[in-house]
Amino acid sequence: MPTRNPPRKAKKATTAKTRAKSATLDPETIQILLSVAGQVRALAYAPYSHYQVGAALLTANGEIFAGCNVENASFGMTQCAERIAIGKAISEGVRDFVAIAVITEDGGTPCGACRQIIHEFATARDITVVVADARGRYRVTSSDALLPGGFRLRDGE
Incomplete structure (x- = not known):
């Protein structure tokens, strides 16, 4: 039985705050995130759609929180990998x-x-979003690009 995985520190944790200010990721950090997301994707519970998703969330202090999708027979109760990673953080x-x-x-x-x-949670900065396929091809976008004009109850919060 697998053990609980604690949050991980990115290899370049000392530069996490620099990356946070610039909102850019170096290729090594992208590969670390993709590796973590790929590993947790293998743990996804997707017996209905067979669509496995893995996510790795990088925090400003260099921690990485991972999540995979968890489906349910009542499909609307399915939990997405991204939301699980964010919830863990x-x-x-x-x-x-x-x-x-x-x-x-x-x-x-x-x-x-x-x-x-x-x-x-993109209040301090636009969050970088790396989207990849199972063969390792990826593209880098942002939370603002994926949801322009996104809703907030109070602007700036």
């Missing part, structure tokens, strides 16, 4: 996010609900 008291990497078989982007959740 929040439950540990971390809310300052720099980037999230998402891996699917075909390189699909986060669903609308996940885009809104990512946007909710």
Whole structure:
């Protein structure tokens, strides 16, 4: 039985705050995030759609929180990988996010609900979003590009 995975520190954790200010990711950090997302994708519970998703969330302090999708027979109760990773970070008291990497078989982007959740926490900066397929091809975008004009109850919060 697998053990619980604690949050990880990115190899270049000392530069996490620099990356956070510039909102750009170096290729090594992207590869670390994709590796973590790929590993957790293999743990996805997707017996209905067979669409496995893995996500790795990088925080401003260099921690990485991972999540995979968990389907349910009542499909609307399915939990997305992105929301699980974000929920794990929040439950540990971390809310300052720099980037999230998402891996699917075909390189699909986060669903609308996940885009809104990512946007909710993009208050200090635009969050970098790395979207990859199972063969390792990826593209880099941002939370603002995925959800232009996203909803907030109060501007700037």
